[in-house]
Amino acid sequence: NAGVTQTPKFQVLKTGQSMTLQCAQDMNHEYMSWYRQDPGMGLRLIHYSVGAGITDQGEVPNGYNVSRSTTEDFPLRLLSAAPSQTSVYFCASTPLGGNYEQYFGPGTRLTVT
Amino acid sequence: SQKIEQNSEALNIQEGKTATLTCNYTNYSPAYLQWYRQDPGRGPVFLLLIRENEKEKRKERLKVTFDTTLKQSLFHITASQPADSATYLCALDMYSGGGADGLTFGKGTHLIIQP
Numbered sequence: 001n002a003g004v005t006q007t008p009k010f011q012v013l014k015t016g017q018s019m020t021l022q023c024a025q026d027m028n029h030e031y032m033s034w035y036r037q038d039p040g041m042g043l044r045l046i047h048y049s050v051g052a053g054i055t056d057q058g059e060v061p062n063g064y065n066v067s068r069s070t071t072e073d074f075p076l077r078l079l080s081a082a083p084s085q086t087s088v089y090f091c092a093s094t095p096l097g098g099n100y101e102q103y104f105g106p107g108t109r110l111t112v113t
Numbered sequence: 114s115q116k117i118e119q120n121s122e123a124l125n126i127q128e129g130k131t132a133t134l135t136c137n138y139t140n141y142s143p144a145y146l147q148w149y150r151q152d153p154g155r156g157p158v159f160l161l162l163i164r165e166n167e168k169e170k171r172k173e174r175l176k177v178t179f180d181t182t183l184k185q186s187l188f189h190i191t192a193s194q195p196a197d198s199a200t201y202l203c204a205l206d207m208y209s210g211g212g213a214d215g216l217t218f219g220k221g222t223h224l225i226i227q228p
Binding site: 004033035040041042043044045048058059090092099100101102103104105106107 | 155157158204
């Protein structure tokens with residue numbers, strides 16, 4: 001199993017540009033989520049999904065869209081990038097039941113200039 | 114508002130000693146609490162979960178306690194080694210009251226084990 005994969009690993013955007021951060025998991029996990037991590041702020045939940053076709057907002061959803069058309073994929077879209085969205089983005093998946101253990105991807109480091 | 118607090122300052126421990134990290138929370142009654150380890154440039158890695166009706170959980174050299182009255186969890190690493198140096202995060206299920214929809218994380222404590 002590859003686990004949770006994220007692409008790209010690094011990205012530089014100009015203010016106003018849009019892009020999609022990709023996240024995929026091959027563990028057949030029901031739950032997936034997106035976090036951003038900023039120095040001094042810790043990890044903050046952006047959006048999450050409890051299954052295909054179902055998404056919901058987390059703590060900091062503004063400026064981001066998500067969709068979950070398949071169990072495997074959970075892309076995060078930045079509609080119009082702003083410097084405040086400069087951050088490291090982590091995708092995570094969680095199996096149904098058990099320890100609710102979150103499996104994190106390696107992260108995407110995004111810089112918006 | 115709901116808040117999770119971890120000691121934001123780095124914790125320096127001598128190799129072989131027990132490291133104890135603290136996680137305090139307010140204004141919430143989580144169904145469970147988790148601890149993660151994060152190394153620089155990597156995603157967090159799950160270590161342990163403790164449920165609200167459990168007082169203590171152990172895994173090898175790791176021990177977690179959960180006091181729902183004090184709203185506090187303690188994370189212990191016994192016989193610490195330099196390889197244990199990392200940032201340790203605690204996380205609670207602030208969003209769903211028991212599910213796996215998403216977690217609220219503390220800011221983490223940077224642990225340094227000195228040889």
